Amino acid sequence: MKGTILITGGAGFIGSHVNKLLHAEGYKTIILDNLSRGSRDAVIAGEFIEADFGDREALAKIFQSTPIEAVMHLAAFTNVGESMENPLLYTKNNVVKTITLLNTILEFGVKKIVFSSSAAVYGIPNDHKVSESDPTKPINYYGMTKLEVEEILRMYGENYGLESCSLRYFNASGGDPDGVIKNTKALENNLIPLVLRSLIIGSQVTIFGTDYPTPDGTCIRDYIHVMDLAEAHILALERLKGTTYYNLGNGIGYSVREVIDMAENVTGLKVTVQNGGRREGDPAILIADATKAEKELSWHPKHSALESMIRDAWTSYDKLRTEVGLI
Secondary structure (H helix, E strand, O other): OOOEEEEEOOOOHHHHHHHHHHHHOOOEEEEEEOOOOOOHHHOOOOEEEEOOOOOHHHHHHHHHHOOOOEEEEOOOOOOHHHHHHOHHHHHHHHHHHHHHHHHHHHHOOOOEEEEEEEHHHOOOOOOOEEOOOOOOOOOOHHHHHHHHHHHHHHHHHHHHOOEEEEEEEOEEEOOOOOOOOOOOOOOOOOHHHHHHHHHHHOOEEEEEOOOOOOOOOOOEEOEEEHHHHHHHHHHHHHOOOOEEEEEEOOOOOEEHHHHHHHHHHHHOOOOEEEEEOOOOOOOOEEEEOOHHHHHHHOOOOOOOOHHHHHHHHHHOOHHHHHHOOOO
């Protein structure tokens, strides 16, 4: 076995898949999650501890009892709308608690952390494809908290020798290709799960803006499979040096209507659509330039087809589909 990795937020969507892949690669894991937004059922391996990542006492007990090689920090609140309504909540959870986490890991001699960041740090891009050299000007408070943590990590690197890698996700999608980890989230924020959940519970999907300068008038986004994200975490850990930042996306864009059409093809069901107006701050096209991750991490997405992302996501809803009689 390789070393032990502490995963904060490891009962969440991305964290649970990172945990699965770490075990497949021979690592041991400790999963720390307060289950306020994650699911215990999603943790299929490792030692699970129900506690908050900002709880210094709980953290100290972990570090005192087990030699930790590195931390993968995925615990955060991620709802953009909620962040604008309650910025103080997001400051306390995403920033203040992270400072407690960082101070504690340094206290116990851990000097490596992989951080779950977001493409939200860029705000409205200057170009359709976004690279790490582009300006970081978040337009929502969620993105601002992610950028604040990135800056704190940089300063902790300069002052305390902490090595960190911030992974800027685009739209996390898909599900466990093996069908082991099920999606049990009560609420969804991203388009693909919103569309699929609408088919399960019989709700409608609102398209925010149909008059963008794109081929079908709807926004185009870069969707990245959760298992490709998980692989990037391990590659970042194993190549960790200094303070680094990487975009994680396919470099391929799909429109809202293309996602809906593919969901209908995969499921054989019809999506109920309502056209709405544009949302403030939504760029017409947002696609990742992930060249840096490809070159420096040797990271190459393996699940980039939209059909496979939607199919794996649909499979992850088996439990909910059974409950409503779709299986």
